Every structure is written in structure tokens, then in C-alpha cells.
Amino acid sequence: MGALTSRPDATYISARPSDVSGGIIARQEYAKVDINVGKDWFERIIVEAEIVYTRYPVKGVYPYLPYGAKLARNLEELVHERLEASGHEPIVFPSLIPLSLFKREVDFFEGFMPEALLASRKLSGEELEEPLVLRPTSEVPIYHVFAQLISSYRQLPLKVYQTVNVYRIETRATAPLLRLREVTLFNEAHVFCRSEGEARRIFEEAVELYRGIYDHLRIPYVIVKSPPWDLFPGAVENYDFITVLPDGKVLELASVINLGQKFARAFKVRFQDVDEEVKYAWQLCYGIGIDRMIAALVWLHGDSRGLVLHPDVAPIQVVVVAIPPEPELVEGARGAVASALSGYRVHVDDDTQRTPGWKFYYWEQRGVPVRVEVGRRELASSTLTLVDRVRFEKARVPLSSAAEEVERRMELVRGALWERAVTKVSEALRKRALLLDLDFDRGECEAVEEERGVSTLGKVVGSNFLPEECVGKMLFGKKY
Amino acid sequence: MGALTSRPDATYISARPSDVSGGIIARQEYAKVDINVGKDWFERIIVEAEIVYTRYPVKGVYPYLPYGAKLARNLEELVHERLEASGHEPIVFPSLIPLSLFKREVDFFEGFMPEALLASRKLSGEELEEPLVLRPTSEVPIYHVFAQLISSYRQLPLKVYQTVNVYRIETRATAPLLRLREVTLFNEAHVFCRSEGEARRIFEEAVELYRGIYDHLRIPYVIVKSPPWDLFPGAVENYDFITVLPDGKVLELASVINLGQKFARAFKVRFQDVDEEVKYAWQLCYGIGIDRMIAALVWLHGDSRGLVLHPDVAPIQVVVVAIPPEPELVEGARGAVASALSGYRVHVDDDTQRTPGWKFYYWEQRGVPVRVEVGRRELASSTLTLVDRVRFEKARVPLSSAAEEVERRMELVRGALWERAVTKVSEALRKRALLLDLDFDRGECEAVEEERGVSTLGKVVGSNFLPEECVGKMLFGKKY
Incomplete structure (x- = not known):
């Protein structure tokens, strides 16, 4: 049995936290996010994030939402x-x-x-x-x-x-x-x-x-x-x-x-x-x-908070939350990101009933790579507050460099995804797979199959x- | 029975031939193209233009090529x-x-x-x-x-x-x-x-x-x-x-x-x-x-030569034919159109065996809206020869205005498509449909159905x- 060690390719090494510029004004504990997610998590999260419907009345058949x-x-x-x-x-x-x-x-x-x-x-x-x-x-x-x-x-x-x-x-x-x-x-x-x-x-x-x-x-x-x-x-x-x-x-x-x-x-x-x-x-x-x-x-x-989507295929790359969720601030936010982030798939959360905390949870679970927060302070100072979906580092950045700063966070997410995935796959391989010095010999292989x-x-x-x-x-x- | 007269909406009136600028150097007879195409034509052309395969061994089932x-x-x-x-x-x-x-x-x-x-x-x-x-x-x-x-x-x-x-x-x-x-x-x-x-x-x-x-x-x-x-x-x-x-x-x-x-x-x-x-x-x-x-x-x-595709959905909007079909001219043509027509779905016909005449027939049948011909004269003078799929008017235009001239011909095609379609539908309606002053009365309608x-x-x-x-x-x- 071969013990498999992970060796992420050099080109995939993620950006370090320090690679993200802009004054970091808050950082949630990285440790709060557990990437050790199991089958129960998988089945729950594809339902909660509305990927597929899992109770369709034909076995093995799942509509996409x-x-x-x-x-x-x-x-x-x-x-x-x-x-x-x-x-x-x-x-x-x-x-x-x-x-x-x-x-x-x-x-x-x-x-x-x-x-x-x-x-x-x-x-x-x-x-x-x-x-x-x-x-x-x-x-x-x-x-x-x-x-x-x-x-x-x-x-x-x-x-x-x-x-x-x-x-x-x-x-x-x-x-x-x-x-x-x-x-x-x-x-x-x-x-x-x-x-x-x-x-x-x-x-x-x-x-x-x-x-x-x-x-x-x-x-x-x-x-x-x-x-x-x-x-x-x-x-x-x-x-x-x-x-x-x-x-x-x-x-x-x-x-x-x-x-x-x-x-x-x-x-x-x-x-x-x-x-x-x-x-x-x-x-x-x-x-x-x-x-x-x-x-x-x-x-x-994914991690214990839900999906983390690769920015290149995420349905929403940037979600915008107005704080507090007042109509006037939502409109201000919409105008600001329309010009600053026009190259991205941006969704402005225009619900004025839900709290910002509820929205953070909702969009984190759906794996949106970057969140933008906009309040009076941001509008007054022509800035946006950016938060990435991996390290949850919060930084206020000028509108003029917002697109570049979003791209930098997306690169951070891409790197983290690779690190997470390699950690998970390597561990699963080490625990549950066998790697043997064998040729294609049906008898020998079947003996291994039966025994293990x-x-x-x-x-x-x-x-x-x-x-x-x-x-x-x-x-x-x-x-x- | 009501006689239905066609009334193309004013916004659809096609560009006239004189709307296409550039020195017209040749014009095939418009009369050579018959738009009165029947069911035999339809079934032949969808096979020859490779739209669908019509001999699949399940009745009513047709693979798309x-x-x-x-x-x-x-x-x-x-x-x-x-x-x-x-x-x-x-x-x-x-x-x-x-x-x-x-x-x-x-x-x-x-x-x-x-x-x-x-x-x-x-x-x-x-x-x-x-x-x-x-x-x-x-x-x-x-x-x-x-x-x-x-x-x-x-x-x-x-x-x-x-x-x-x-x-x-x-x-x-x-x-x-x-x-x-x-x-x-x-x-x-x-x-x-x-x-x-x-x-x-x-x-x-x-x-x-x-x-x-x-x-x-x-x-x-x-x-x-x-x-x-x-x-x-x-x-x-x-x-x-x-x-x-x-x-x-x-x-x-x-x-x-x-x-x-x-x-x-x-x-x-x-x-x-x-x-x-x-x-x-x-x-x-x-x-x-x-x-x-x-x-x-x-x-x-379509017309008697084959498909005529609406430029907005045509798989190929512009086809490029080198005359004569020599490798060097094909490469020259590729370079010229790559810069001049970068905004279009362009196909360069790089076959060096077939004659230009064969290719013209082939791409006309497939309904490509605009053909570009490139020979030594075009390469030497930084021009392209354009031919539209409707009137077959041939004009030499400078590379610098080629995109604009292609667009003008596409607009000519769009207009012609509308005119053709209205002519065909109106005639079919006049001959084969009934338009009566009746209300939703099942008995009366069924009487008409039976009688006619x-x-x-x-x-x-x-x-x-x-x-x-x-x-x-x-x-x-x-x-x-």
C-alpha cells in the first residue's frame, strides 16, 4: 500500500493573505471555517443552495433549480x-x-x-x-x-x-x-x-x-x-x-x-x-x-459555511449588500458597482426587509466569491468594502481600483480552492485507496478486490x- | 372568405440596391433567383445544406448535423x-x-x-x-x-x-x-x-x-x-x-x-x-x-439557389474565397479579413483543390449572407471584393471600410428576407386559408371544416x- 502525499503544482500555490492589498479593516478567524465536510453536509448544501431538488419521485433523477x-x-x-x-x-x-x-x-x-x-x-x-x-x-x-x-x-x-x-x-x-x-x-x-x-x-x-x-x-x-x-x-x-x-x-x-x-x-x-x-x-x-x-x-x-464557487463559473461573482438595507442606499450601491465592476456578474441584493447578517449567511452558503458592502461611508468617500469568501478579510478600497481589487480576491479564492481540494482528496486517498505495485493481472487484482x-x-x-x-x-x- | 393583402411594416422595407455603396463591378440577374420554392426544394435543401439527417431509422426523428x-x-x-x-x-x-x-x-x-x-x-x-x-x-x-x-x-x-x-x-x-x-x-x-x-x-x-x-x-x-x-x-x-x-x-x-x-x-x-x-x-x-x-x-x-440565412443567426456570416485557390493567397486573405472583419463569424475556405465556382455554389446553398473574394489585385490594393447572397452584386471596397460595407450588405439581406417571406406567406394564405366573419361557434366552425x-x-x-x-x-x- 502506498501512502500518497500531496504535492500541489507550483503554479497553483495560492496568493497569500498579504497579497491582497487595501487596508484590511477586519478579519474573521480562518479557523472558524471547517473544510472537513462530509456526506451529510454535501446532501444538505446542494438543497439549501438550490443546486438540485432531491425529492423528485423517480429514483436517481434530480431536477436542476x-x-x-x-x-x-x-x-x-x-x-x-x-x-x-x-x-x-x-x-x-x-x-x-x-x-x-x-x-x-x-x-x-x-x-x-x-x-x-x-x-x-x-x-x-x-x-x-x-x-x-x-x-x-x-x-x-x-x-x-x-x-x-x-x-x-x-x-x-x-x-x-x-x-x-x-x-x-x-x-x-x-x-x-x-x-x-x-x-x-x-x-x-x-x-x-x-x-x-x-x-x-x-x-x-x-x-x-x-x-x-x-x-x-x-x-x-x-x-x-x-x-x-x-x-x-x-x-x-x-x-x-x-x-x-x-x-x-x-x-x-x-x-x-x-x-x-x-x-x-x-x-x-x-x-x-x-x-x-x-x-x-x-x-x-x-x-x-x-x-x-x-x-x-x-x-x-466547499466549507462548513457552504459552497465556495470558482469565480470563473460562479453564477454570481460579486454580491452587493447595502448596510443598512435602505432603498436609497441600495440605489447608491447599484450605481457605484455598475460603473466600477461592469466586467463582472454582479448581483445587487435589493431586499430591504432582511438584515445584513441574514444576507451574509445566505450568499456565503451559495458560494459567491466576493461580497461588496456599501454604506453611507462608502458612498460619501467613493469606496467599496470588499470581503472574500475564503478568509473573510474586509478591506475598504477606492472605486477607481475596485475591479482590480476584486480580481485579486478572486485569484485568492482560486488558490484556496486548489489547496482545499488537494487536502481533501489526498486525505481521502490516503485513508481509503490502495496503490500497489501490480501489473494488469486479473487474478491478482481480484484477490485484492476481495480481500479489501x-x-x-x-x-x-x-x-x-x-x-x-x-x-x-x-x-x-x-x-x- | 377574405382575400389577404400583404402589408410589410414600414420599418421592414429593405435597403434598395443603391443603398449599397462601393463601386459595383458586376451584378448577376436578380431574376435568375426564383423564390417560389416548394416542398421538394425544402426537403432537398435541408439535406444538401446539412441541417438535419433525414433517413434516421425512427419515424419523425432527425439528428442535427x-x-x-x-x-x-x-x-x-x-x-x-x-x-x-x-x-x-x-x-x-x-x-x-x-x-x-x-x-x-x-x-x-x-x-x-x-x-x-x-x-x-x-x-x-x-x-x-x-x-x-x-x-x-x-x-x-x-x-x-x-x-x-x-x-x-x-x-x-x-x-x-x-x-x-x-x-x-x-x-x-x-x-x-x-x-x-x-x-x-x-x-x-x-x-x-x-x-x-x-x-x-x-x-x-x-x-x-x-x-x-x-x-x-x-x-x-x-x-x-x-x-x-x-x-x-x-x-x-x-x-x-x-x-x-x-x-x-x-x-x-x-x-x-x-x-x-x-x-x-x-x-x-x-x-x-x-x-x-x-x-x-x-x-x-x-x-x-x-x-x-x-x-x-x-x-x-430561401431561394432556388438554397438557404439564405438571417445574418444575426447564420453560423457563418462571411465566407472568404481566394481566387485562384493558392495557399499563398489563402493566407493573404486570412490575414486581411482577420484585421478588417474581426467582429464577424468569418470562415476562410482554405481548400486548394476546388474551383471558385464550386465554392460559390457550395456557400450560396448554405446561405452565407456575404461572400468575400480575395485575389492578387485585392491584396495589392488593400481591398476586398464583396458579394451579397441576395442580389449577388459584386463591389470592391477598401479594407478600411470593409466592416461597414459588410454590415450594409447584411442589412440588405435582412430587408430582402422580410420581403421574400411576406410574399410567400401572403400568397399561401390567399390560396389556401380562409378568413371568415365568424364567432367561436363550434357548430358553424365544424361546418366550415367539413365543407372545405x-x-x-x-x-x-x-x-x-x-x-x-x-x-x-x-x-x-x-x-x-
Whole structure:
């Protein structure tokens, strides 16, 4: 068993408190905020912060409420931007797949047999001509259609993506954002290549793309190569991005899958190459779940006061509270921040009934990275009082430099998020995961699984926080 | 029967050819472009321009290909922006609805009985504990959840929206973009109000919001109030936005629905009012289909050469073709437009094999509003040659004023789109619709339906192109 020590990358070391300029006029005790938050906290906070509704009457199905939907949309946009910047084009495919088409690739069909959902009749009782599978993922419809559209090497590589709902009725326990039966926001990319070498190169680019997204979001991850006996149905090689949550369970954050030519042969995805020979395409697919991304952000960045949201994806980056909450002060505050902080997603709390203390609690729980307080003194002196969501340091800054000071606090928050997340993930890994010097040997791995009550996650091929010497070891843990 | 004359609003009169400055160096005959395009054209062009794939093996189900998906996304963003600007908040709700919950509002249940789809078992054959309805629209899950979350008048009015896939397995014929069984991109808004008066006010705001969207897109519409015997299931009043396609069939573009308190009573959506009494909410829902919006844009704006896309939503606003297609000229063109047209969605066609003529045809068919041609002469003289997609007027303009000249041509295109669409819709209405002086009298309307083989669409309450005197008349036609 390997003890894993945390090693935050140098580029992520957070700004120190002294990096925040402006006269600090108050500081709440950092120690009052506990980052050691467990499963009860997670389930309470996603309800109280109105991320999802957790009592929907279908097991494993959770509607997003407005605050959660806005967070999800910002994450979706981040993923889409990065996919498009690297040449992926959007598509929108239906969720209904004819059963006969779904059976075309045998391993895939058998792999999804236990969890795919069927629609076979109408509410009126009338049977459909053919039962329809609700997509557990979209290989089948996409490969069937592009097989008809691809004819020449000039069209390759072809990279497409979509974010859609998918259905996976697994028998295991469900949990909001973590284990769903209707996955609300699944982003899947599908790639058609001319050669094995091109597929390999794009496989590596996809791994880098996902690395970039989770590095940006300050989420620690381990990349594991899956055991050959536990691949995605129809795949020849899988890499999974995983993280470990404070309850010790492993969460799959994304996966990159080399499909070789198995689907191409099943669906007849062929093209005429430059040498005029007709060849089968080489295929990849990769997926990243927005729902699970949110679970990781919530749990790994949060503290005992509630969410702490990464400033780049927070629905509200700056909340403004007038003290006292008088209409005239609210209007003054609105005018001041409109000019000083026009580049940010700012929300002015214009409720004139609630106390400032109530509002502080409310917006801290929702993880708004920076709070602005405006009173008579601020309006008279053309200043704003800023408070960050991590150290709760209060400083009065001139309106003229407010945007710059907000940015500095956001950078402080980004750094703190990384430190918190690494602390949590490292501790959970140390306590609940196993890292062994083993090869891919099914017998040996299964012996470990049985003895320790864990699953074989795979061989470590990379990480943004583990020491280099972990690469090549076999990782075991309990999966969500 | 009323003869309908077209009356384009003065604000929509297009720029005249002489409004486009720059020395016009060539002009193709406008007469060569026929705008009288029929159903065969529509079905061919959505395939050739790669909007959707039309041979998917489930009836009424059509995947969006990349070009179509980009157009759809731009339209979705337009709708979302307008909804958010008027206080609607996003949500993301699941498609799975327990059958028992779906039965809660009786009229709704019976109304959707013939077309809703059920999922009741897994691919493995295992039956679910309870059959799940696939949403035909999301009243049921949304009202059930918000009934639990709404408690006070302070939360009202509450306006939420989402764009999702919905399922409607109607028995009637299907057609790509027009009549779908899985509607890929259905935008639905749901509103909870404190009083009947508030609901009435927001009903009118929703009508204005949809008016604004279709006015902006240059789509002629008629707003009809539905016959009381043909309302949305569970509704007390409906307004439908309709247009008439060149084949004479009526397409519903959007609808605004007053639900009164029927759903509030069925789902117990209650709140404590300022007088401390507990009251039922008043509800509205309104929906706008992105798929049908695309159908209208394609068919009403297109011409015999293919699509003509509204510049504000076109995936590519400006396409750049190097003549001859040599790598060096392509690079020169890329540099020139990168600085001169940085504010636009520009695509540089960097294929060096195809002829300019082939490319002109290709991009005209895809409806790109403005083409830029770059040759040695343009590079040497710091000019660009611009060609618009409507009149095909070719003019050489200095790089320094290129952005302004492109904008002028886009305005020319916008104006032409409106003129074309009004011509097409007016003609179709004149030939295939009936406008009668009738009241809502079921017997009389059914007599007209039977005699003329049409449906009662409803009473005209507004339009962006019909003369004022049509308001109050009863409209009949054949529906898609």
C-alpha cells in the first residue's frame, strides 16, 4: 500500500493573505471555517443552495433549480468552448434508438444490457412497431448516421460533440449529482480518424483537453488506464479521470476511450483513402459529465459555511449588500458597482426587509466569491468594502481600483480552492485507496478486490497532484 | 372568405440596391433567383445544406448535423437571452415522469394520452416498479417540484424556462423540422403568479416577447386565439403564433397558454399572500420550438439557389474565397479579413483543390449572407471584393471600410428576407386559408371544416404583416 502525499503544482500555490492589498479593516478567524465536510453536509448544501431538488419521485433523477442550472450552464459553456477551440463541431442527436440498430455491435449491446431503458408503447397502451432504446450514450445513432455521410479521407479526422440527457438504470444506489439514472448533462465527443496513428494522437489531445478543464477548475485528479477486463463496452483502451471525495469514494470525472475499428466494422464506417483503397475508420469517444463536475466542485471546494464557487463559473461573482438595507442606499450601491465592476456578474441584493447578517449567511452558503458592502461611508468617500469568501478579510478600497481589487480576491479564492481540494482528496486517498505495485493481472487484482472490498480502478498514468513515483502503480478504491 | 393583402411594416422595407455603396463591378440577374420554392426544394435543401439527417431509422426523428446544430444554437441563444432579459431563470428538468404523477391533472392526462410515450422496462426485460412517461412537455414535473418550493408571495411571480427534447408520438404524418416525434429543441417557459391580473399582464408580455423574436428573424406571423373547444390540455386560454408555408400548410411557431388555477389545484401550488391567507397560484406556460423556427427560416427565406440565412443567426456570416485557390493567397486573405472583419463569424475556405465556382455554389446553398473574394489585385490594393447572397452584386471596397460595407450588405439581406417571406406567406394564405366573419361557434366552425377540408385555427388577434381589418376574423387552414 502506498501512502500518497500531496504535492500541489507550483503554479497553483495560492496568493497569500498579504497579497491582497487595501487596508484590511477586519478579519474573521480562518479557523472558524471547517473544510472537513462530509456526506451529510454535501446532501444538505446542494438543497439549501438550490443546486438540485432531491425529492423528485423517480429514483436517481434530480431536477436542476435556477441557481444550479446557471452553474451548470457556465460549466457547459467552458466545456463547449474548449471543444470548439480544438476543432470539435456540435451536433444534436435524438435519444431514441431502434432496438435492432442498438444490437449491431455485440459487446456494446451486452455491456449496456443491464442498464439501458426501453420505450415500447404509448400511454394509450398501443405498442410501437419496434421497441426504442433510450440512449445510455450515443455511439450507435451517431456511428450509424456518419457511416452514411463519410466517404472520403478528406472528411477526416471528423470530431463532433453534444451535451444531452442519457439514461442508465443501474441497480446500484443513487445519489444526487453523483450517481444518476437520468444523467441530465452528459457531454460526449465522437471522433472518426483515418489511421490508428491519428486516433492515438487525438486520444492524447483529448486527455490534455480534459486535463486543461479540471486544472482550470482546480479539481485534483488521477488518470488511470482501465484494466483490460473492465473496458467501456466495445472499447480497446480506456483512460478514466477520477477524483476521491471526502467520504472516501472514487468519482469518475471523465473518460477517454479508444474504440479501435470495432464500431467502424459493425456500422460500416468506411472511407476512400488517398491511395483509393476503401478502409475502415478508427474511432474514439470521450465523455465528461457536467453533473459530476458540479458534485466535485461543491464537495471539494466547499466549507462548513457552504459552497465556495470558482469565480470563473460562479453564477454570481460579486454580491452587493447595502448596510443598512435602505432603498436609497441600495440605489447608491447599484450605481457605484455598475460603473466600477461592469466586467463582472454582479448581483445587487435589493431586499430591504432582511438584515445584513441574514444576507451574509445566505450568499456565503451559495458560494459567491466576493461580497461588496456599501454604506453611507462608502458612498460619501467613493469606496467599496470588499470581503472574500475564503478568509473573510474586509478591506475598504477606492472605486477607481475596485475591479482590480476584486480580481485579486478572486485569484485568492482560486488558490484556496486548489489547496482545499488537494487536502481533501489526498486525505481521502490516503485513508481509503490502495496503490500497489501490480501489473494488469486479473487474478491478482481480484484477490485484492476481495480481500479489501475495493474495485480495481486501473494503472496510474497521470495526475495533477500526485508525486511522479505513483505513475505505473495500480489504484484500487470504492466507486460511486 | 377574405382575400389577404400583404402589408410589410414600414420599418421592414429593405435597403434598395443603391443603398449599397462601393463601386459595383458586376451584378448577376436578380431574376435568375426564383423564390417560389416548394416542398421538394425544402426537403432537398435541408439535406444538401446539412441541417438535419433525414433517413434516421425512427419515424419523425432527425439528428442535427454540425451546420444545422450551429444554426440551432444561435437561435437557442437568441431565445434564452430574451427570456433572461425579461426575468426568466433557467432550470433543467428530467424527461422521466412517474405515471401516477402524470395522471394528477385529468384534462392534461387525457389530452396527452394519444401521443405520450412510456418507458416501462429495461433492455434486459426487467419491468420497472412504475412505468415512466417521457415528457411531451414539462408541466407535471415542474409544477410538482415548485409546489414544494413555493410558500410565500415574496417568491412570485416566478418565471423559469428550459430547452429540452420532448416526445410526441402522434399518429399523423411526420416531416423533418416540421412534425417530429422526438422534438429535439423545445423551449418551454413556466410562470407562477400571485393573481389573475398578474398572470394576464405576463401573458401579454410573453406575446410581446415572441413577437420580438419573430419580428427580429423577419418571419411573418398571425396570432390566433384558439377555439375554446381546442385548447392545450388543462388550459383556459391559448394564443398561437402561426405562419403559412409555401405548400399552403399552417405551421405553429409558438404558443402562449393561460392555465388559470387548474394545475395549481391539481398540484397544490399554494402560497401565503401578504394578507396571510393561503392561496392557489395562477399559472402560465409558453413554448417556442427551435426546430420549427428553423423550418420557417429555411423555407420562407430561401431561394432556388438554397438557404439564405438571417445574418444575426447564420453560423457563418462571411465566407472568404481566394481566387485562384493558392495557399499563398489563402493566407493573404486570412490575414486581411482577420484585421478588417474581426467582429464577424468569418470562415476562410482554405481548400486548394476546388474551383471558385464550386465554392460559390457550395456557400450560396448554405446561405452565407456575404461572400468575400480575395485575389492578387485585392491584396495589392488593400481591398476586398464583396458579394451579397441576395442580389449577388459584386463591389470592391477598401479594407478600411470593409466592416461597414459588410454590415450594409447584411442589412440588405435582412430587408430582402422580410420581403421574400411576406410574399410567400401572403400568397399561401390567399390560396389556401380562409378568413371568415365568424364567432367561436363550434357548430358553424365544424361546418366550415367539413365543407372545405380545413381546421379552425382560431380568431386573429394580431399579426406583423396582415392589415388591421383582419383582426377579429376566424382563420381556417390545414395544419402541419
